[in-house]
Amino acid sequence: MNASADIALVLAVAVVMANLPFVNERIAVVGPRATGRKHWLVRLLELFVGCGLTLGLGMALESRLGQLHAQGWEFYAAMAFLFLTLAFPGFVWRYLTRQRG
Template sequence: MSAAGWFIVLLALVGANVPFLNQRLFAVVPIPLAVQSASRARRRAAKKSAWIRIAELIVLYFVVGALGFMLEARAGNRFEQGWQFYAITFSLFVVLAFPGFTYQYLVKHR
């Protein structure tokens, strides 16, 4: 496997875990939650819902896939893929997200 192939695998591993390792949208944009205090509204970070994490996971799958296609086309030979390829790679992406999922939902945070 070439360096570009390993780069995409590493990028998929990182991209699959980003939604679960922080409370920001795509690890950049904070999700504010307005909390009314006695005299003024103050803002604090909210916890991301599972639906936001799933949406992030899907978007990041397409971002990593686009980078993979770009590297493949740059190498000179881009192959056409059927629905089976996308089903398998998305399943692999979800499996790669398991460490982040475990950290977020199964490990006790004190």
Template sequence: MNQTLAVWILIVFSVAAANLPFLSDKVFGVLKTSNPAGKSGFLVCAELLVMYFVAGLLGFAFESALSNPFLLGWEFYAITLCIFLVLGFPGFVYRYLLK
């Protein structure tokens, strides 16, 4: 796998992972909740945070496979979390603002 393909796979996965908590009433798209009204806001935030870590692990796996991984500080993780939240904005709009 070359670097360009790895970057595109990571971008597409990140967009899908950031929008999944908002587009599905099931937890991680698989588990049904006991609440008939759907997922709570806390559960959506927790699911979004877990998906952020999964996307980060996928990115780290790609980086490790293609080159030597770099040591990253807290600033990198703060910025990537903000970018991940921005990627999830279309799902937020669909779930809370359009309905």
């Protein structure tokens, strides 16, 4: 893969991982099905874990291409807010639309 394919892969994984806590009722995607609805703190924890996994994938792909670049706190803050922005459609679907049944 080249660098642009790696970037597209990381962005696609970020979109999926950001929305995954909101579209399924299983704990940590593969765990047992939550009784009733999952608590919002569980969804938030899953969101942070997904952000960390996406960051890890990005770092692994970057190290495969060459040397890792040192990042300051600004990079991680921007990454977290980008991840929250990507999670917005799942949040709207889960909490702001009227669910039938």
